[in-house]
Amino acid sequence: MAELKVTAIKEGTVIDHIPAGKGLKVIEILHLSRPNGGVLLLASNVHSKKLGKKDIVKIEGKFLSEEEVNKISLIAPTATVNIVRDYGVAEKFNVEIPDEIVGILRCANPNCVSNHEYVTSKFYVVSREPLKVRCHYCERTMEESEILSNL
Amino acid sequence: MEWKGRDVISVRDFSKEDIEFVLKIAERLEERLNKKGHLEYARGKILATLFFEPSTRTRLSFESAMHRLGGSVIGFSSAASTSVKKGESLADTIKTVEQYSDVIVIRHPMEGAARLAAEVAEIPVINAGDGSNQHPTQTLLDLYTIKRAFGRIDGLRIGLLGDLKYGRTVHSLAEALAFYDVELYLISPELLRMPKHIVEELREKGVKVHETTDLEGTVPELDVLYVTRIQRERFPDEQEYLKVKGSYQVNCAVLKNAKESLKIMHPLPRVDEIHPEVDRTPHALYFRQVFSGVPVRMALLGLTLGVLEG
Ligand SMILES: [Zn+2]
Numbered sequence A: 001m002a003e004l005k006v007t008a009i010k011e012g013t014v015i016d017h018i019p020a021g022k023g024l025k026v027i028e029i030l031h032l033s034r035p036n037g038g039v040l041l042l043a044s045n046v047h048s049k050k051l052g053k054k055d056i057v058k059i060e061g062k063f064l065s066e067e068e069v070n071k072i073s074l075i076a077p078t079a080t081v082n083i084v085r086d087y088g089v090a091e092k093f094n095v096e097i098p099d100e101i102v103g104i105l106r107c108a109n110p111n112c113v114s115n116h117e118y119v120t121s122k123f124y125v126v127s128r129e130p131l132k133v134r135c136h137y138c139e140r141t142m143e144e145s146e147i148l149s150n151l
Numbered sequence B: 001m002e003w004k005g006r007d008v009i010s011v012r013d014f015s016k017e018d019i020e021f022v023l024k025i026a027e028r029l030e031e032r033l034n035k036k037g038h039l040e041y042a043r044g045k046i047l048a049t050l051f052f053e054p055s056t057r058t059r060l061s062f063e064s065a066m067h068r069l070g071g072s073v074i075g076f077s078s079a080a081s082t083s084v085k086k087g088e089s090l091a092d093t094i095k096t097v098e099q100y101s102d103v104i105v106i107r108h109p110m111e112g113a114a115r116l117a118a119e120v121a122e123i124p125v126i127n128a129g130d131g132s133n134q135h136p137t138q139t140l141l142d143l144y145t146i147k148r149a150f151g152r153i154d155g156l157r158i159g160l161l162g163d164l165k166y167g168r169t170v171h172s173l174a175e176a177l178a179f180y181d182v183e184l185y186l187i188s189p190e191l192l193r194m195p196k197h198i199v200e201e202l203r204e205k206g207v208k209v210h211e212t213t214d215l216e217g218t219v220p221e222l223d224v225l226y227v228t229r230i231q232r233e234r235f236p237d238e239q240e241y242l243k244v245k246g247s248y249q250v251n252c253a254v255l256k257n258a259k260e261s262l263k264i265m266h267p268l269p270r271v272d273e274i275h276p277e278v279d280r281t282p283h284a285l286y287f288r289q290v291f292s293g294v295p296v297r298m299a300l301l302g303l304t305l306g307v308l309e310g
Helices: A002-007 A023-027 A068-077 A145-150 B016-036 B055-070 B090-099 B115-120 B136-150 B167-177 B196-204 B215-221 B238-244 B276-280 B286-305
Strands: A012-019 A040-048 A052-060 A080-085 A089-096 A099-104 A123-126 A131-135 A142-143 B046-051 B072-076 B102-106 B125-130 B157-161 B183-187 B207-211 B224-225 B263-265
Touching: A002 A052, A002 B125, A012 A023, A012 B286, A023 A040, A023 A052, A023 A068, A099 B125, A131 A145, A142 A145, A145 B136, B016 B136, B046 B055, B055 B072, B055 B102, B055 B125, B055 B286, B090 B115, B090 B276, B102 B115, B102 B286, B115 B125, B136 B167, B136 B224, B136 B286, B157 B167, B167 B196, B167 B215, B183 B215, B196 B224, B196 B263, B207 B215, B263 B286
Parallel strands: B046 B072, B046 B102, B102 B125, B157 B183, B157 B224, B183 B207, B224 B263
Antiparallel strands: A012 A052, A012 A080, A040 A052, A080 A089, A099 A123, A123 A131, A131 A142
């Protein structure tokens, strides 16, 4: 019970079932390393029935936008998002990789027009497992490692 | 499919029906042109050719097509002479040029430039090559050439020879041929094999694909031999280029056991992949292929302008 008290938040978001080791990357892409005033907690390598090991990120005082949820889905497709209000889970859902990824990913092709002109990047998901996306502009396919380093 | 106002950016945007439709219209235009000498469908219409990098052949082909449709042409043939040099964005150039014209043809060194231009412009945009990505009108004219020579595409055995790794032309041609019932022979040096994901995609679509390094042994099987140049500038490494440079030359000796009806194609320009002695044989189809660019581009211009009816 003592442990729970430490990690409970009054209002905010708990991102659960993040594949072990990806929690820091989630924090990074949500720009949470810049403190927003609330408590930020990362639990890594937590035992999980579903995943064996998992990471959990708790963010006090923040609710995620659709764009942020989509970002998380690319890094942690197994993640569940819990919206906490008054110390209780008010809403819970699984993240889902969208069919189109708009604005949150840079194209890995240095000669792609999207890296030179003022445009919103756009990718089509061609495969979810393994994750592969195709750039709307240059039509090049990016694989998981490239996707993660360009988020 | 509504053609008026449509953009022509990538072979990926086309269905088999789209391709067949363009080929049919091109054939009809070619016949009318032969009969009348000149056509008037696009009278009063203006084509802007925006060549941010030079490609004289492609530009002349589009300009010829527009003139033969009765329209006129404005444009530039290198970015050096335009306000792009002053740092103008591509989007602004397109928005300006569309005030002067009814259809835009764009050639650009960056991949995706044509797609962006099409999003910005209200008028139709035709891609004449965006970096190493797409050159859809080349693919359509290749298909048209095959269809005119054989009366069909289905049932043919087609060899693609040369740089299958970096060659943009053969990638999109292979993808388009996957719509048809063809057998493909991919002939290249080991180092320049067709990318695995394209070969897999072709097989998934039911195309029978053979990969080989042996040109002479394969020639007797073929109805069409599509030759490409090994382009020095596409190689990241000069050493790699030197290893494969001059790997193949199509000459009369190589063609000794070819079918009489074998046709040889090449997107041109050639260096030494096809010996000039082949030009005088009935196998040579590459200059006819250049000509095919005109009716195919006439069809695309006329359809997207909305001045041709199906
Ligand atoms: Zn791109």
